[in-house]
Amino acid sequence: MKKLLLMFCLLPYMALAQTLSPDVPLADATQEAQARELFRELRCEVCDGQTIADSNAALASDMRALVRSKIAAGEEKPQILIFFAERYGDAILMRPPVASRTAPLWFAPLGFLILGGFVFARYFRRDKQVA
């Protein structure tokens, strides 16, 4: 019975049993620095608001390993970012590109601010006239 209870308590940890890619730094310090720079440019697909540099998720650790192997193979930074963006969409980039498709994302807040300011100003001017 005790054994069964213990097994039951350990059940949630089963999810952790999946293997993580070991975080082995590259031997070349410059390459390792490049890899780490890229870790901070890539969003963890299965977490909220974390980069793959910060995440312990299995997928993030696999992605780190893949970035390292691509750097070691001599691939350039933009090339690697494109590899991930092609597969996971621009959403995987911590800094999504400014393109016609993403323009609303970048400029809509500015538009709303101007619109809001305009409405606000008119509203108060009218109130003053009434008073």
Place this chain on the structure above:
Amino acid sequence: MGVPFSRFLPLVLFAALAGGLAYQLSADEAAKGTEEAPKARIIHADPMFGKPLPAFSAPILGKPDEKLTQAEFTGRPKLLNVMASWCGPCKMEHSILRDYAQERVIPIYGIAWKDAPEDTQRFLNSYGNIYAAVGSDEKGEASIALGLTGVPETYLISGDGKIAAIYRGALTREILESRFDPILAELRGEKVP
């Protein structure tokens, strides 16, 4: 004395926003029913939708000298199912996939994600091997090449090697019929049911 229009501007803007959001929300539901858009929108919104199956390579389970690659996916529509022996939802969808593949006469290939080959083999021994071939992706590299976010995920690959449908998550019969069937029929040049 009329009330100036600008007083209503915030209300008009709110209504426009609410209407826009409601339209987008209901469009997914509506797309299922209408004849012009039988395919679910959610599949179309996926970054991998419509793209050629990316290059990947994984040693074939039981034949480690051979590799399962994107080259296998030509000629006719095929299914690619990414799973793992440690994944509960994969076990749930296993028999659903088996029945579907049998009934639609479509070959199904597997990729075992972050799974030791002996564990995958044990899983297939007890649940049945429904796959034409299974690639062992122990390190998860081949799966990232496919744009995988987790297991299970299932891809419908057209005869010319393009990703015609994707489902990320455990499949049900309803999902297969509503999202995969219309696309499969179109690929095979049949009338959309």
